[in-house]
Amino acid sequence: MTAMTKLKGLATVAGFAATLFVGGATVASAEDITLTMAVPDWPPTRIMKKMFDEQYKPASGNKVTLDVDFIPWPDFYTRVNASLTSGEQKYNFAVSDSQWLGAFVEGGYFRKVNDLIDADPELKATMEQMHPAVVAAYSTYPHKTPNYYGFPQFPDVIVTYGRKDVLCNDEEQAAFKAKFNAKLPCTGEEIDDMDWDMFEKIGQFFMRKKGDKLAGQVLDDDFYGIAYQAGKGYDFSSMQINGFIWQYGGNTWDETQIPTGQAEGVVNSEAAVKALDHYLRLIQYMPPVAKTGTMDIFKSDELFREGKVAMNLDWIGLGEASLDPKSSKVSDKLVFGLMPGLRGADGKIIRWSNIGGQPFVLTTWTTDAQIKEAMGFVKWWLSPEIQHQFAAGGGQSAIKSVYEDPKYVTYRPWNRAWAASLDWQKDVWHVPQFFELLTQQQDQFDLAITGKQDAKTTLDNIAKFQQNLLKEAGLIQ
Amino acid sequence: MTSTTVPAAPPAFTAFSPDNWRLALIAGIVISAVAIAALPSGVAFWITGIMMALVAIAATMNAVRRRYYGGLLVAPAIAVLFVMNIFPLLWSLGLSFFAYQSNQQTIRFVGLNNYIKVLTNDLAAKDNWAALTNTAMFVVFTVAAQMVIGFLLALLFSKQFPLRKYLLILVLTPMMLSVVAAGVFFTYYYDPTFGILSYIMREMTGEQFILMDNKAGAVAGIVFADAWMWSPFVMLLVLAGLVSVPKYLYEAAAIDRVSGWRQFRTITFPYIRGLLMLALLFRTIEAFKIADLVILLTKGGNDTMTISYHLIRIANEQNKTSEGAAISYLMLFMVIVLTNLYLYLANRRTQGN
Structure with a gap:
């Protein structure tokens, strides 16, 4: 092999590698979207992750990965708080206890979602279907004002x-x-x-x-x-x-x-x-x-x-x-x-x-592409069919048409107490x-x-x- | 082989050469200052970082050309120490003079107000003093228990007896366990319904035994768990001392018919005193920071709040960063005073002999 052919060979290989690299990069940025999420480690979030992995197909056609950090309950606040306040910007998405809203909204970590709800009539209709006690507790800051920051992930009483x-x-x-x-x-x-x-x-x-x-x-x-x-x-x-x-x-x-x-x-x-x-x-x-x-x-x-x-x-x-x-x-x-x-x-x-239970919240550093996918996921999560599945798997739903369905009480023995409890739930200290x-x-x-x-x-x-x-x-x- | 060539003379201040660290330092400081003042923090951060790297390279080149090899060898350690320890320490000292909360974007200079608040405010100071008193109590009890048990265990294991090796491994196990595992283990151990302690007491008295429902019981529970974990550490150090005592000294003493107590006092003790003191120092510093077992066993209930746990709550959970920094510095001050006092006493006794 002469020096010339060697060089040519090298150039071909380099060109090929460059094509792969550039091609790979464009494919990756267009289609692979990862949503990193902090959640407490218990059945309602484990079920969610399982349902996501098995069933969720994003409407955008992108490949969406839900990267979930399961954190034990007693450490949950401390870990999420440390992550948010340290500025590491790790999580796009978090399950937040309802009382945290004020602390993390004022800190500039949680993103207001009014624009996202208004931009999507279907989601708006879903939110209107939600029991008002749940919306007030999980979504609003200042408490009971129409400033929304969260979507119910798992409502609880x-x-x-x-x-x-x-x-x-x-x-x-x-x-x-x-x-x-x-x-x-x-x-x-x-x-x-x-x-x-x-x-x-x-x-x-x-x-x-x-x-x-x-x-x-x-x-x-x-x-x-x-x-x-x-x-x-x-x-x-x-x-x-x-x-x-x-x-x-x-x-x-x-x-x-x-x-x-x-x-x-x-x-x-x-x-x-x-x-x-x-x-x-x-x-x-x-x-x-x-x-x-x-x-x-x-x-x-x-x-x-x-x-x-x-x-x-x-x-x-x-x-x-x-x-x-x-x-x-x-x-x-x-x-x-x-x-x-x-x-x-x-x-x-x-x-x-x-009231117990937790909303999903979006963080302020989440990119537009991620927000789009996150909202796709939230809409899917709050769709009646998935809410029924979630309830049947051990979760709860605060959507009226779902929990008033006669099937609902048959999913779990405590479900008979669910709808009757919602009207007298209150929350404290946002x-x-x-x-x-x-x-x-x-x-x-x-x-x-x-x-x-x-x-x-x-x-x-x-x-x-x-x-x-x-x-x-x-x-x- | 020693070289006889003379190292090159240092470059003039204005010379543009890679080993001119003085020029690099001044330029670095000026450029960083301008960057911090004029540019957004994200950019200024990297510019300052690059400047620090430049200064470090210039200093290294200088050390190589002037043959300061000793300094060159120590430099990485110093650099790590500075980045990981000294810089955060100074940073938090600075923070303690500001009103700053990590979850809010404002910062304001308040001078000594944080210190005044943690020491004298009628709502905040009471908790701090109570936590501090409890910490002192835990230091005394846990260290005393560990020293006594560890010492006795060491005396036991310095003798030869069957299965000694295996028992030694068993005794050392608690020290290697994670504190969380040990803590969870002890919560069940003390639990009135599920726990073995209550089970045994009920066999004797017919009543369930609730250890942790009063301060004495809760403190005893924590001290026992801590002693269980850390007595082996004291034992290990003392055992090393005991093994190092030359046998012929005991043989000579035996010929002179010296009593067992006197043998211990004049032969054994001088050999292990240094190590005992070391164990005491380590355990005291550690005991001063006790928080993990308290969190696991009582959550600070029954008046067992310690200053470290209190600090975790203030700085990490309530995000009162600068108030937490002030408490930390008061703690650091106390530990330094105590340690120096201890070293002074230890040295004086050594010289006295």
């Missing part, structure tokens, strides 16, 4: 998890009747009509020691009546206590009343103190771990699945594990109903609860100061739960702190 085998047992039914002269709730409808007094009676009634009988069988371990969240971490007591406070006619600091809404006098009102007292009174009927301040939503769920309590109040999002015989000793004994409420003077139950408000309140509630201070002192401390913080921030005049 607290429901009552019950054990049919002990609640419907004839001996237990008779003993309960003899003791309280009332019917022990057994069916879903009876649980729906349960108020806090009945819930307390059930708690008291099912406190059993090792060696006692439960539903005709001798217990090999202690058994407890009830469980609900009373933990110090994240929001694992506030989300239950807020419901009590609203039912009693008290209020949390109301951000829709900025700047005239006060914290002092509202947060620690007489009604709120009564409500917190009521919440605290029921803790004695819960497994003793509640006294340590670590009874979070996962602990109460675990105690219920291990068959240690008769009833548990928890998010629907955690429900899948209790249905699975591999992770639940009570998988074939489940009955579900609404979260209890406070019975008013007229005999009707006053209901309020703090303001940027939410995490300070939350940690201080959780610390104070923990002191009350573990018996270190009474309800009045607790709420006084919270009110004083909130008044001071929100005044400094200019949210209270």
Whole structure:
């Protein structure tokens, strides 16, 4: 081979490589789009990822990859917060807890989506179909204004998890009747009509020691009546206590009343103190771990699945594990109903609860091409067919036509409580100061739960702190 | 072989030569300053980076031509130390004089206000002082427990007995576990319903045992878990000291019929004192930073909040970056004072002997 042919050969190869490179680059930029997403690691997001991988075909014809970071719940806020505030701009898309909106909108991380909704009549129609409580909680900042930042990914509420085998047992039914002269709730409808007094009676009634009988069988371990969240971490007591406070006619600091809404006098009102007292009174009927301040939503769920309590109040999002015989000793004994409420003077139950669940949000650095694909995905996700599939796989839908479909209640045993719960869901604190408000309140509630201070002192401390913080921030005049 | 040639003389300040580091430094600073003032931060960042690289190259060329090989060898380490440690340290010191939150785009100079707030504000300071007192308590309890247990374990393992090797590996295992794994393990260990501790207590008393529902119990639980993890570390250091004691000293002592206690005091202890002190220093510094076990076991409940966990919440969760920096610097100051005090005492005792 002469030097000349060598050179020619080299040039050909180089030219070929260059063609490949340029060609490859243009193909890649036109068709491969990756959406990086931060989500909490639990069934509602795992199902979403699975459905996406198996079924989603983008209308644009591009190859869209959903690169999902599954982050454990207890670290979720810290990790997402660190990623956003560090400026690494890693995520295009995140599942955000509704209370984070203010902090991350003000920080300039979450993108306003009004223009995207307005540009797409189909999506606009879908959003209008959405239950208003869900839209207010997941999408709006400032709270309850028509400034939208999110789309519902997984809406969630607290429901009552019950054990049919002990609640419907004839001996237990008779003993309960003899003791309280009332019917022990057994069916879903009876649980729906349960108020806090009945819930307390059930708690008291099912406190059993090792060696006692439960539903005709001798217990090999202690058994407890009830469980609900009373933990110090994240929001694992506030989300239950807020419901009590609203039912009693008290209020949390109301951000829709900025700047005239006060914290002092509202947060620690007489009604709120009564409500917190009521919440605290029921803790004695819960497994003793509640006294340590670590009874979070996962602990109460675990105690219920291990068959240690008769009833548990928890998010629907955690429900899948209790249905699975591999992770639940009570998988074939489940009955579900609404979260209890406070019975008013007229005999009707006053209901309020703090909404759970999460929206999708888009980040501000997401490119137009990515936004286009992300919106394609959101539209697909919120389409009735996929929402039905999601609900059938263990998710929930806040779209009216979907959850009012008669099929809906057949997907999962708790779905019967879903539509009925939506009307009385509220949310708190979309303001940027939410995490300070939350940690201080959780610390104070923990002191009350573990018996270190009474309800009045607790709420006084919270009110004083909130008044001071929100005044400094200019949210209270 | 030693070279006899004289290194080249340094270039004149104005000479345009690759080893003229003085000129490079001045030019680098001026260009960076102009870039930072005039250009958008994204561009200025890279220009400043390039300037720093230029200065580094000039300094290296200078070192090569002037034969400062010692400095050249140390330079990479210094560079890494500067980039990874010293620069962030100075940066956060600067931040502690500003009102800055990492999730907001504004920054404002406030002088010593952050320090005044964390030390005296009637809402914020109380928590800081409580967390600091708790930290001091944990330092005393965890370090004392680890030193005693570690020391006793070392005495045990310095003797020969059957299965010693295998037991030693078992005893060292906790140290190698991740703290999170150990923490989760202990939450179940202490759990009143599922835990083995409560199970054993119930066999004896008939009542479920709730360890973590009061401060004493919660502290005991954390101290026990920490001692379980880190006593082997103390043991390892002390064991190294014990093994290094020459046998003939004990033989001589045995001939002189010296009592066991005196043997320990005059032969064993002087050999292991240095290592004991090292273990004490390491464990004290670590204990001062305790947060992981507290987060896993109590979330700071039952008055077990430590200053590190408090700091994580303020700086990382509530995004109060500059307030967090102020607390960090107060902590750093305390650790430096304590460490120097300790080194001073340790040295004085060595010289006293």
